[in-house]
Amino acid sequence: MRVLISGASVAGPVLAFWLVRHGASVTVVEQAPSLRMGGQLVDLRGKASHEILKRAGLTEAVRAASEAAEGLSLVGRDGRRQATVRSSEFGGNGPVAEIEILRGNLSEVFYEQTREDVEYVFGDRIAGLDDREDGVHVTFERGPARVFDAVVGADGLHSGVRRLLFGDEKPLRHLDMYLSFWTAKNHLGLKGWTEVYSEPGRTVLMRAIRDNTAVMAAAAFVSPAFQYDYRDLGALKTVVRSRLAGMGWEADRLLAQMDDAGDFYFDSASQVLLPSWSKGRIGLVGDAGYCASPLSGHGTTMALVGAYVLAGELARADGDVAAGFRAYETRLRPWIEQIQRFAEGNGVSMAPKTGLGIFARRAALRLVELLPKVNLPRAGTGRLSDGFQLPDYERKTP
Structure with missing residues (x-):
């Protein structure tokens, strides 16, 4: 199967990694002139994301590229720490995750694992998509037109593939x-x-x-x-x-x-809310299809899990790309929607609107300090992080 992926941030290289494992021929096109390093600090949360790294054999590589994550303190105007929480107190799924890594460093781990088997095209982007009987005909801004069996938009919140696929619909919820x-x-x-x-x-x-x-x-x-x-x-x-x-x-x-x-x-x-994540043999993964916003604390986890599931369902579909996209959405959407609902109210903890809200957040964190042995991870982010049962897709070879 010939698959074109738009975007080489996180979801794109992860999807490429698993598609190659299933025997696909993969091309990744990225508008930037090279792999974008640095970027914001992102989290990997929950059993599913850790299991994906384990199955990929990349747990140690990701941990080696990650940043030390000891804990977090709320401070006052004078810099004095008013409340503190350590990453261990929420089992790695609290305000500070067990694995925190710069977005570009995570991309690089999967890029280095796929660069010999995947065609990476930098400095170009998809300009047109036409899903015909013999495949998806793709025109590019710079390169020559080509035909693929499937096209996946992994190009983020402002996805160009999503715009080509669904027109001028306004899927963003601020x-x-x-x-x-x-x-x-x-x-x-x-x-x-x-x-x-x-x-x-x-x-x-x-x-x-x-x-x-x-x-x-x-x-x-x-x-x-x-x-x-x-x-x-x-x-x-x-x-x-x-x-x-x-x-x-x-x-x-x-x-x-x-x-x-x-x-x-x-x-x-903002969140991306779509009635469907695909149309025919063209689909979306990660923020392009179902961004929950950084307020969810799960954006990179969703990209990692989504890419793994999409690759597995496309492989299981055995050539019926549209069916593979539908199966991927059916399996993943309930969990994604839970995370999106959680994020809607999580802005209260990021930037409380009132002094009373700031006081309440500080009091809640102090409670964790006073009662460190209380099992809090099952509530809120902890339950969400572990709320998806990862399928075990049988590996396919060319």
Whole structure:
């Protein structure tokens, strides 16, 4: 089976890895000129994602590329820690996950495992799709037209494949929050640690990365939806500065470093809600099909699991690509929708809207400190993380 994947972030290379295991011939097209390194810190949660790494034989490689994740503290304006939680206290599925890794580093692990068997085409993108009887005819912005048996959009929240597939439908649900990330200096000397400071409706945090030589700075603010060009980085930095103006703690020092950060990111906390994830022999995986927003804490986990299940169901379908896409959606959608519902209310903990909300979050975290042996992982994120039973697809060879 000839499969074209659009996007080489996380879902794309993971899907390519498992499709090759099942005997497919895979091409990945990526608009960026090369693999995009760095990026925000992402989590791998739950038994399913850990089992996928184990079956892939990549557990040690991913752990070696991950960042130390010891815990998190809420701090006051003066920097004093007011409440603390360690990753072990939630079984690796709490505010700090057991495995936290820079998005680009995770992509690189799967890219390196597939680069000899997968055709990677950088600096190009899909311009047109035509699903005909003999296959999906694909035109590219730069390269020559080609025909594939299946096409998968793994190209994120602003998916071009989704737009070509479903037209001008508006599948995004805004969750009244915007998020930004960038790399900054670790001037506080944090070691495997995250510190979070909030004022009503806005939050800024620092997370030690790269062997504690730098931090991932992050900002979140509550806001109704507004129009912006997600590619105009200068304008977006102005937005972040204006929304965080006057904040206490280390906000000013972090904001001052945005212009020097080569990995600045800004976007809405939005979900992708579609009645179907595929049409014929064209489908979607990860954020392109069912983004739950970063507020879910499960975006990368969903991409990893989704890619694994899609590859397995396409293999089981034995050439009936449309049936494989339908089986993948039937198996995965109930779990995905649970995560999306959870994310809708999780913004309250990321950037509480009121002083009372900030106080309540701090009190809840202090409760964890006082009662460290209480089995909390089964509630909230822990139950969601372990809520999907991973199928065991029989390996197929060419």
